[in-house]
Amino acid sequence: MRAAESLRHGWSGRRLKVSASKGFDADPSLSGLGRHMHAIAAYREELGRLQASWDTLSLLGELSGNATEMAGTRAAFGELSTALLHHLAIETHRKALADLRTKAQNGINILVRNLFERTADIGFLSADGHIRDLLEADTEDAGARAALEARFREYVAKYSVYSDIILLDREGEVRARLEPHAKSASHHAILAEVMASEAAYVEHFGPLDIVSDEKRLVYAWRVERPGQRPLGVLILVFRLADEMEGIFGNLIAPDDWTVLACASPDGTIIASSCPIQAPAGLKLPPSALRPSDKPLRLGGRQYLAVACEAAGYQGYLGPGWSCIGLLPLEAAFEREEGQVVDGVDAGLLDSVTGDPALFSDELRIVSRKAGVIQRDLNRSVWNGWIKQTDSTEANVAFSKLLLSEVSNAGRKTQAVFDASIGDLYRTVIAAILEKCRSHAAFAIDVMDRNLYERANDGRWWALDATFAKALAEPSPEGFRSCASVLASINALYTVYSNLILFDAAGRVVAVSQPGQEHLLGTALDGEWVSRALSLRSTQDYAVSRFEPTALYGEAATYIYAAGISGRNGRPLGGVAIVFDSTPQFDAMLHDALPADAAGRPLTGAFALFLDEAGKVIASTSQRFVIGSVCDLAIDLGSVAPKQDLSRIIAFEGRYYAIGAVISQGYREYKTQDGYRSDVIAVCAVPLGAVTEGRVAVPAAANAATLARKSGERGPETEIATFHIARHWLGVPARDVVEAVDAVDMKPAAATLAGTIFAGYKLYKGAPVPVLRLETRLGISGGPREDQQIVIVRSAGSLLGLLVDTLGTIPAVQQSDIMPIRELTSRDDVPATGVVGNAGSGEGMLMLLDVDRLGLDVLGRTPFRAQAAE
Structure with a gap:
């Protein structure tokens, strides 16, 4: 009757759908992004197909009337599927934004550090005696002008970041300059600003009549003798477009879809890595400059967008510009990190999974719940199969087949969960590796730029x-x-x-x-x-x-x-x-440390500068002493220009994500000036503790091996199997009552702690003593959170066997069971025999003697006394 009612009302109305809307858009920050997350959409479709299988199996279960109830499992998997897809989408979105933010932040920080040097240059050069001498001359001297312009050429030959140097007198007349220009005098307001300023320099971005009608970045300061009337104004014209091209080129790989743009406070683009998508002069909407998780519409295209302001350097914040990172949505969630995380073993995944700094509590709960649901399903199917043992009902074969299909559906569902969560873990690890690499690249870039200035300073001052x-x-x-x-x-x-x-x-x-x-x-x-x-x-x-x-x-x-x-x-x-290397390199490395959302360096992260021999030049960690040889397990010889290193290593009991980048020079420095000094920047982030002696526990019962065809050589015995550590054990299925969860087990008394007695499990209102099998059999292992109890009939009473996971229930030919006495002369082994091949591919199966195990526990006086209590 119940099945008929179900068919009459229609199963389609009860089906749990895993929709894109429900999976992605439950969080406002993910609105409209779901269709671009192709990998997650594939998981959603696969989970949807599995839900259809669960619907069919539920219907067949009701028709059979004696199959395991699947409504709870089916509903739990449906709800968890939605939660899983939601968290996968959040983490995927978070990773894409984090990558984009790192590039944008590095872009503006590198620029500001460069411009900080320019503020010192203008102050020093404006005090040059040769410049003052020319302005103080009563008459213009062509020879003196030519000599000063030659000196300007010497300066730009060293400080190649400038395209022009212009010297004006008090009236704005050009007295000397590098580049020819139609105008011989300036009437720009910058002259009055420089004369009246109480700062150490004037920074100007915009058209300048003596330079160009287009916007240019210049640094200007007055030429004067202390206490006297200013003699004139010196202007340095910075190669902004050239500089931004170099910055963007270092941050964006050839196959990267990212667009970086430098923008003024009102949102006007100053320079861009792609003049087609973000041309200079384009004014971005105000939303592009504010923190937002929503996509940005620009030129008929949608982008992930972030805006980063400069962190500042020694109090200098730059011209007030931001770096905007743009990533087209159609390419934002493409995952190409597979090769980066190849070889990530299960031990590492287990380690990082438990780290709350890397994964949210909600995501870790999803993973745990999936395991619990699958374990409960496996136990339900296992118990259902036990109930069919020796049954004479006509539908036994159908029920066993249905149980096999239920187990198969659960296995497939769990496999999708495992694959998707595993992909997510690898995605997060790949994001950390990329963060390490990009922060190491930032550190070495800053070092090269800084030392470029040092090479320039010495040569210029020598003149x-x-x-x-x-x-x-x-x-x-x-x-x-x-x-x-x-x-x-x-x-x-x-x-x-x-x-x-x-x-x-x-x-x-x-x-x-x-x-x-x-x-x-x-x-x-x-x-x-x-x-x-x-x-x-x-x-x-x-x-x-x-x-x-x-x-x-x-x-x-x-x-x-x-x-x-x-x-x-x-x-x-x-x-x-x-x-002054110690504080300068220390500041560079600390600025390069990966930080959390609040801007604090990640706990345990460190950064290093190493020479080509692996000796420490600078370090943020006291563990690595300057001058000592770095003992990290990385091959510095493999860190070549354009071949940055990203990998995971084990070091002093912890896993670390490592990024290493070698010096590539800056402009002429180390590239065309004959100087070579290979310095490597290393950035490391801890991923979790290395678990020593990790024991691999076999997977739960595979439905494909639950059913085994009867042989033709003689009678069979169905064996209910289970695993403890790597060992495969079993008891006759007819002796099994049921498998139950090991939670709420009453522990053994203090006098019995550490013995083979694990405690009591309340089963149907009566306490059942539980045997710790690994202790009785001398198997190395240890307590697990997800252990289960197999309740068996032993010596006329009930006995619980504490096991790790449930196995298959194969039908074994009695002739295949080799008696234990033929294998050993010992009389203390609680086994009746061994099956060399039980048809599951799981190796040798030991058949335990439940009566002997029962006597080990129940035949002892202390247990009787405690049972009587």
């Missing part, structure tokens, strides 16, 4: 006429003047611990720091000194190895040096700049 004159005509007064110049430079460029002027014999004649005056008259002994003195071109420079030096308090650093030549080309001496 100061004050130094050449003092070295050519040595005098205390001349060297004091040199010390004053060095001190003023060092005040502007705080990245140096000391600036040193030395003569042709390598003796120190002037220093920038009063505290370093003890060096005066001493001879410099580094091998870099002789190299600096042998340099013949103003474009050449020498760099020390990264090693401890007395010039830096016996700590390790780089020293950059440039030679100073006389009129006849004879070396007069040189300028050495002692880089």
Whole structure:
């Protein structure tokens, strides 16, 4: 009657649908994104097909009248499917946004660090004596102008980030410049702004009559002598388009769909990696500059979009621009990280799954619930099969077949869950690996750019006429003047611990720091000194190895040096700049550490700079001492330009995601100037503890092997099997009452703790003693959260056997059972025999003696006493 009612009312009305809407759009942030998540959509379709199978099996179960009730399992899987798809979509969306945000944040931070150097350049160059001399001349001198313009060319040859240098007098007349221009005078408001400003520089982005009608980024400052009326204005024209092209090129791989754009505070695009999708001058809608999870519509296309403001550098925040990251929705959720996480083993997946910093509680609950549902289903099917043992009802064969199909459907459903959650875990791991790689790339890029400036500074300062004159005509007064110049430079460029002027014999004649005056008259002994003195071109420079030096308090650093030549080309001496490496490299690495949503560095993450031999140059972790050899299990030889390293390693009991990127230089630095020094940046994020001695527990019963055709050689015995660790055990199915969950088991008394007695399980109102089989059989293993109890009839009573997982229930030919006495002479083995091949491919099956096991527990006085209680 019940089946007929079900058919009459129609099963389609009861079907649990796993819809795209329900799966994705339950969260407002995912609105409209579901159709672009192709991998998740495939899982949704597969789960939908499985729900149809559950509907059919439920109907057949009601028609049979004696199959296991499946309504609860069917409903639980349906609800969990919706939750799973929802969380998969959230995590997929989160990963895509995180990748995009990292690129955008790195883009604006790199730019701001570059522009910070420009604010120092304009202040220093505007104080150049040659510039002041030309402006103070009563009449214009073509020769003096040509000489100054030649000096400008020397400057730009070193600081190639500038396209032009312009010198104006107080009236705005051009007195010298690099690039020809139709206008010989400026009437722009920047002149008045510079004259009135109390800052250290003026930063201007926009048209400038003396430069271009198009927007340009310039840095300007007045030329003056202290306490006197300003003489004029110096303007440096920054190669913004060229610089942004380099930044975007480093951040976006050739096959990457990402678009990066630099935008002004009002949303106007200043520069873009793709002038077709985001052309310069386009004004973005206000929503593009605000935090939002909703897609951005732009030019008839939808994008994931993020906007990142500069983190700032030493208090400098840049011109107030943002970097906008755009990713077309049709490509936003394509997953190509498979190769990155190839070889990720189950131990690692187990480790990262339990880390709340990597996976939300909700997602981890979904994974646990799926396992619980499958375990309960397996037990239900197993018990249903037990009930059919020795049954004489006519529909036994149909019921067993139905149970096999139910188990098969559960296995397929669980397989989809496992595959989708496993894909998600790998997706998250791949995201962390990419984060490590990109942060390492940021660190090494910042290092290269910073040291590019150091190479420039030394070469430029070596051209100061004050130094050449003092070295050519040595005098205390001349060297004091040199010390004053060095001190003023060092005040502007705080990245140096000391600036040193030395003569042709390598003796120190002037220093920038009063505290370093003890060096005066001493001879410099580094091998870099002789190299600096042998340099013949103003474009050449020498760099020390990264090693401890007395010039830096016996700590390790780089020293950059440039030679100073006389009129006849004879070396007069040189300028050495002692880089303040410890705080500077430390700041670079800390800025490169991956952070959480609140901007705090991820717990346990660290970053390193290593030389080509693996020695530590700088580190954010005290574990890695400067000068020591890094003992991380990574092959530095495999880190080549354009071949960044991303992998997972085990280190000191933890798994780590590692990203490593080698120095590629910046502009001419390390690319065209002859200098080579391979430095590798490493970024590491912990993934979880390495679990030693992890025991692989066989999977639960496979429905395909539950049924076995009867043989023709003789009588059969159905064996109810189960697993403890890797061991396959079983008892005659006729001796089994039921398998139950091991929860709410009353533990053994203190006097019995640690014995083979595990405790009591209340079964149908009566306590049943439970035997710890792994202890009785001497099997290495340990307690598991999902253990189950097989209740058997033993020695006239009920006995519980604590097992890890339930196995198959094969029908075994009695002739295939080898008696235990033929295998061993021991009389303490609680087994009756061994089956070499039970038809399941699970190996050797040991058939236990339930009566013997019962006597082990029930035949002892303490158990009787406790049972009586």
